[in-house]
Amino acid sequence: MSVAVAKRTPDGQSAPAAEHRVWGRLIAMLGSRGWILLVLFLVLLVAASIVPDVFAPHDHEAQNLRARLLGPGESSPDGLHLLGTDSLGRDLFSRMVVGTRLTLFIAVTATLIGAGVGVLFGLLGGYFGGRTDRLLMRLGEAQTAMPMFLVAILLLSLLGPSVFILLVVLPCLVWPIFARVVRAEALRLREETFIEASIATGCSTSTILGRHLLPNVAPRILVLCVVEIGHVMLSEAGLSFLGVGVQPPDTTWGLLISEGRPLLAVAWWLTILPGVLLGISVLVLNLLGRYWEARSGAAG
Amino acid sequence: MSAAAARAVLEVSDAVVEFDTDGGRITAVDGVSLQLSTGETLGLVGESGCGKSTLARAILQLVPMQQGSVRLEDTDLGSLSPRELRRMRHRIQMVFQDPRGSLDPRMSVTALIGEPLRVHGIGDRASRAREVAEAMELVGLPALVADRLPSELSGGQQQRVGIARAIVTDPAVLVCDEPVSALDVSIQAQIINVLDELRDTLNLAMLFIAHDLSVVRHLSDRVAVMYLGQFVETGTASEVFTEPRHPYTQGLITSVPRADTESAARLQTARRLVLGELPSLLDPPSGCRYRTRCPYATDRCADVEPPPDLLDGHHAVRCHHHRAITAGEHQPSSKSMRG
Numbered sequence: 001m002s003v004a005v006a007k008r009t010p011d012g013q014s015a016p017a018a019e020h021r022v023w024g025r026l027i028a029m030l031g032s033r034g035w036i037l038l039v040l041f042l043v044l045l046v047a048a049s050i051v052p053d054v055f056a057p058h059d060h061e062a063q064n065l066r067a068r069l070l071g072p073g074e075s076s077p078d079g080l081h082l083l084g085t086d087s088l089g090r091d092l093f094s095r096m097v098v099g100t101r102l103t104l105f106i107a108v109t110a111t112l113i114g115a116g117v118g119v120l121f122g123l124l125g126g127y128f129g130g131r132t133d134r135l136l137m138r139l140g141e142a143q144t145a146m147p148m149f150l151v152a153i154l155l156l157s158l159l160g161p162s163v164f165i166l167l168v169v170l171p172c173l174v175w176p177i178f179a180r181v182v183r184a185e186a187l188r189l190r191e192e193t194f195i196e197a198s199i200a201t202g203c204s205t206s207t208i209l210g211r212h213l214l215p216n217v218a219p220r221i222l223v224l225c226v227v228e229i230g231h232v233m234l235s236e237a238g239l240s241f242l243g244v245g246v247q248p249p250d251t252t253w254g255l256l257i258s259e260g261r262p263l264l265a266v267a268w269w270l271t272i273l274p275g276v277l278l279g280i281s282v283l284v285l286n287l288l289g290r291y292w293e294a295r296s297g298a299a300g
Numbered sequence: 301m302s303a304a305a306a307r308a309v310l311e312v313s314d315a316v317v318e319f320d321t322d323g324g325r326i327t328a329v330d331g332v333s334l335q336l337s338t339g340e341t342l343g344l345v346g347e348s349g350c351g352k353s354t355l356a357r358a359i360l361q362l363v364p365m366q367q368g369s370v371r372l373e374d375t376d377l378g379s380l381s382p383r384e385l386r387r388m389r390h391r392i393q394m395v396f397q398d399p400r401g402s403l404d405p406r407m408s409v410t411a412l413i414g415e416p417l418r419v420h421g422i423g424d425r426a427s428r429a430r431e432v433a434e435a436m437e438l439v440g441l442p443a444l445v446a447d448r449l450p451s452e453l454s455g456g457q458q459q460r461v462g463i464a465r466a467i468v469t470d471p472a473v474l475v476c477d478e479p480v481s482a483l484d485v486s487i488q489a490q491i492i493n494v495l496d497e498l499r500d501t502l503n504l505a506m507l508f509i510a511h512d513l514s515v516v517r518h519l520s521d522r523v524a525v526m527y528l529g530q531f532v533e534t535g536t537a538s539e540v541f542t543e544p545r546h547p548y549t550q551g552l553i554t555s556v557p558r559a560d561t562e563s564a565a566r567l568q569t570a571r572r573l574v575l576g577e578l579p580s581l582l583d584p585p586s587g588c589r590y591r592t593r594c595p596y597a598t599d600r601c602a603d604v605e606p607p608p609d610l611l612d613g614h615h616a617v618r619c620h621h622h623r624a625i626t627a628g629e630h631q632p633s634s635k636s637m638r639g
Contacts, residue, residue: 192401193396193397193398193401193402194401194402194403194404194405196357196362196396196402197394197396197402197403197462197465198404198415199362200360200362200389200393200394201389201393201415201416201419201465202386202387202389202390202416202419202420203386203415203419204386204419207419211415212404215404215406215407216404216405216406
């Protein structure tokens with residue numbers, strides 16, 4: 001199992017073998033039921049973003065200047081602050097819970113938009129080949145070659161930061177990845193007899209793309225989505241950290257990290273704990289995606 | 301023959317298919333003509349790589365033809381726009397060699413069989429479901445496999461799905477490209493019988509491609525023997541099988557191991573097996589294409605390409621010497637006998 005896992009390249013890029021060995025070991029450690037833990041974690045995140053009040057022990061905006069910068073586990077008259085408080089005395093845990101919603105929303109939406117564009121381009125390029133393919137793939141390469149993070153910063157600082165622009169900029173980061181994977185699959189599938197059989201049957205091109213190619217690449221797209229949501233989450237955090245992403249009073253984990261940074265020397269938890277949560281989330285999404293990939297790969 | 305009297309539903313004239321390969325341009329199908337009437341089966345035999353499958357694909361317009369025409373029920377398929385061609389496709393359907401590979405792995409049996417009806421807009425949902433059930437029964441698929449995926453079926457069942465897909469639109473012509481060669485021998489007979497019955501019940505015109513002569517013999521009214529992109533001998537099944545004229549046909553028939561029948565015994569004595577390997581299509585032999593492997597080859601065979609020589613009605617042979625060979629006046633050369 002772990003060997004098979006190590007040899008797969010889920011994102012279609014040739015990553016160093018050592019990196020894959022690490023993923024392989026991690027997945028092997030999960031065993032056959034470990035994925036339940038991963039899913040459980042994600043369910044908690046989703047639940048927290050739907051009904052944050054259930055999870056947040058305090059009002060995330062309630063300031064208490066007497067309870068500023070409390071460390072994790074300390075209490076104020078309002079009660080226990082599990083993960084401490086920030087410089088305005090707001091409960092960090094509650095703020096992290098509330099920030100989950102926007103973090104997830106941006107990551108999921110941006111990934112889906114990117115996946116939509118990438119899958120469409122990949123299918124068209126892979127199936128038709130020739131000039132269409134070259135045009136679409138050069139577009140993807142041009143995009144990949146540009147330092148998109150810098151472009152994003154430029155755009156966001158020119159137009160002013162907003163969630164809407166994030167949902168334009170972040171999909172640009174991921175669509176070429178989807179396009180590459182889907183194109184490779186479409187290239188392989190179009191040589192299959194069943195595609196020729198569908199043409200002989202009388203299927204139109206749109207039927208072949210939508211009813212035959214798409215369902216056959218869907219499992220890989222889903223796996224890739226899960227992994228890429230994690231990456232988009234990181235990118236959003238990066239932009240928010242640099243101050244060009246989400247703006248207060250909205251909050252995301254990336255913004256929390258950013259807000260904590262000036263106080264790192266006196267209140268490490270404000271930066272470290274949201275960072276840990278972000279890190280774990282990205283890791284969980286990656287593991288789950290690669291775990292499914294390995295499983296479906298083994299199943300044929 | 302009633303077959304000859306009936307109007308041809310499929311008429312292929314002078315089909316030429318060329319391909320560009322890494323080694324250069326090859327002519328996979330070189331001037332093939334054939335007619336097919338309702339209720340009639342034309343068996344097409346030849347070695348792998350002789351252009352049988354390419355001809356089938358050209359007839360279905362799945363590969364472009366450089367020359368010639370395909371007329372289906374008086375419509376020239378080559379003159380149609382892609383959309384018009386697509387709308388014609390329910391009249392001519394194909395059964396593929398690889399039963400599993402020709403079925404979308406993510407579609408259920410009913411979805412697969414219903415697809416041709418759906419894409420051609422035949423009937424409504426309810427009538428399509430009825431026709432799918434009917435087609436399943438015709439090809440001998442039990443109702444309990446209806447929701448299964450191709451990977452959950454046996455090879456024989458997969459091919460039955462392929463056949464059901466092909467006949468569900470009630471086509472005029474069915475092209476079967478080696479439909480049993482990927483199956484176990486025990487299953488082959490069942491599939492052949494299914495096709496045989498369907499041809500009669502649905503009044504299909506069938507082009508049946510195989511490299512297995514016994515299969516073709518069982519099913520065909522007429523037979524065409526193909527060698528390097530050309531028909532070397534055509535005729536009724538009994539003509540070709542009991543009185544093969546072309547040295548290649550004789551070789552093919554001799555190379556089939558079988559219990560001694562009179563005709564086989566007669567051929568056996570001559571020991572006329574097909575020698576050596578198929579020449580490359582990149583550099584086909586001059587004159588008669590079979591001469592490099594033919595024990596009877598003479599200088600004339602290298603210089604002049606033999607035209608089809610028509611014997612009594614429909615038996616045509618592309619060989620300079622077949623009359624002399626049959627009369628016993630032309631003996632195989634010793635050089636060729638050594639191979």
